Amino acid sequence: DQQVKQNSPSLSVQEGRISILNCDYTNSMFDYxxxxxxxxxxxxxxxxxxxxxxxxxxxxxxxxxxxxxxxHLSLHIxxxxxxxxxxxxxxxxxxxxxxxxxxxxxxxxxxx
Amino acid sequence: xxxxxxxPKYLVxxxxxxxxxxxxxxxxxxxxxxxxQDSKKFLKIMFSYxxxxxxxxxxxxxxxxxxxxxxxxxxxxIxxxxxxxxxxxxxxxxxxxxTGTKQETQYFGPGTRLLVL
Numbered sequence: 324d325q326q327v328k329q330n331s332p333s334l335s336v337q338e339g340r341i342s343i344l345n346c347d348y349t350n351s352m353f354d355y356x357x358x359x360x361x362x363x364x365x366x367x368x369x370x371x372x373x374x375x376x377x378x379x380x381x382x383x384x385x386x387x388x389x390x391x392x393x394x395h396l397s398l399h400i401x402x403x404x405x406x407x408x409x410x411x412x413x414x415x416x417x418x419x420x421x422x423x424x425x426x427x428x429x430x431x432x433x434x435x
Numbered sequence: 436x437x438x439x440x441x442x443p444k445y446l447v448x449x450x451x452x453x454x455x456x457x458x459x460x461x462x463x464x465x466x467x468x469x470x471x472q473d474s475k476k477f478l479k480i481m482f483s484y485x486x487x488x489x490x491x492x493x494x495x496x497x498x499x500x501x502x503x504x505x506x507x508x509x510x511x512x513i514x515x516x517x518x519x520x521x522x523x524x525x526x527x528x529x530x531x532x533x534t535g536t537k538q539e540t541q542y543f544g545p546g547t548r549l550l551v552l
Contacts, residue, residue, distance in 0.1 A: 366546055
């Protein structure tokens with residue numbers, strides 16, 4: 324039962340343009356939504372999170388938007404840079420048990 | 436100085452063997468976790484420990500046994516290895532039980548790639 328879904332396996336974007344990574348979820352009990360970035364042979368690193376009571380959170384070039392009615396969130400990266408090329412995992416958390424549920428990730432390639 | 440380290444990085448072994456993966460964090464965190472990333476690339480929580488106490492124990496075969504000798508270490512012992520145990524295993528730690536904020540975020544180790552033949 325996939326509670327967090329990243330339906331696109333990959334995305335290719337030109338350097339300087341916007342990257343939009345999408346994520347859908349099914350469980351309305353999630354308290355927080357997070358994005359992690361992962362380079363090959365490394366563990367995931369935290370990028371940005373958003374509380375379920377907010378609809379937008381911004382940190383530098385990264386903005387996460389949450390649409391609770393649609394059970395959808397997206398990560399916007401503006402402007403995209405070649406160093407952003409990595410796998411991005413969407414994750415959701417139920418604070419009551421600190422259990423993170425991950426999507427299967429999307430590979431972002433930023434072309435110079 | 437690696438914040439969360441795992442040994443070994445690669446582990447190739449035969450079915451039926453018993454193996455351990457070690458994890459150490461030097462961040463002074465109270466909470467540690469084990470995740471499994473299977474062939475379909477899903478990262479799934481297996482266990483979490485807070486101050487050496489087991490908090491999360493997902494539906495994991497009892498061949499998997501975590502051991503936390505102290506707050507800085509959470510080792511994973513696997514008995515009678517099976518082909519389906521082949522995966523990447525990630526250790527992680529967080530200052531306290533993770534509730535979603537940046538300040539409490541989990542730090543992941545580089546992963547241990549286990550291949551069972």
